[in-house]
Amino acid sequence: MTKNDRRAGILAEARKLFAARGYARTEMENIRLACQLSRGGLYHHFGNKRAVLDALVEEEILALADVLRETSVWPIAVLLDAGSCHLGNDPGIVANLNTKEEQLEYLSSLEVAMGQHLNKVLALRFGDIIRPEFDAGHVAELFLTVNMHINRRQILGEWNDAQAAGFAATALQALEKFLKDPSELQSAIAELKKVGNA
Structure with a gap:
């Protein structure tokens, strides 16, 4: 081998x-x-076991980055479809973490992996959909920062699926002003609101 x-x-x-x-x-x-x-x-x-966890989280983020690179589908839709457990997607390795200490370790690993592997890919994909007066890299980082906040609140048990989805819907509405075609967000916002109001 x-x-x-x-x-x-x-x-x-x-x-x-x-x-x-x-x-x-x-x-x-x-x-x-x-x-x-x-x-x-x-x-x-x-x-050690933490290094194994880091690598497993990195695998999940690399898979998401590959999906973003390989598809022509609108990038926000890809991220919502592939990475939102509050929309019924597979939560991945985090589902096997039960204590707050484990969850905090996971979140630390997730933040590093997203910064290393997802930020640049998302910025490139955002280059096509962000209005020219805004920096696509900044909008991508803003998007991932909000996503990380949602992850943290949900993983630590501070938010349920409805609260996470409701916040995500609000965050996407705030993102509309950066987009060349904000109508692309409408179906995603509607779906998140449906979960948020459930």
Whole structure:
């Protein structure tokens, strides 16, 4: 196996273990045994469980960035379709985190991964839809900052799905003034309002 294949295999096993046992009850030894690796073989790739979590979160964000790169679909629709658990999408690894400490670790990993892998891709995609008097990179960063706030409030249990969707609808309405064609947002806003009023 190549180094990348081995790493991907470790992450696949870790994801399964986190789903079955929960993050807190999964130890590096469980991951090592599931992968049939020596301790050195596992720790060569990941120094601790937090590094595994960072890599799993990074995988999710890279997959979202790939979807943004590869589709011609309007980028905000792509993000809502692929990344909004309050609209019924798969929440990913965060569903296996139960304590506030674990959730805060996840949010820290998420913020880093979004900054490294999603911001530039989104800024490029926003270049086509943002009015020329605004900086597409700034609007992309604003969008991701609001998204991170929604994630934080929902993951920490401060907001339910309806509250998160309602705030997202308000945030998208505020975004309209930056867009060349704000009518593109109407169906997304309507769907979010429907969830927010449920």
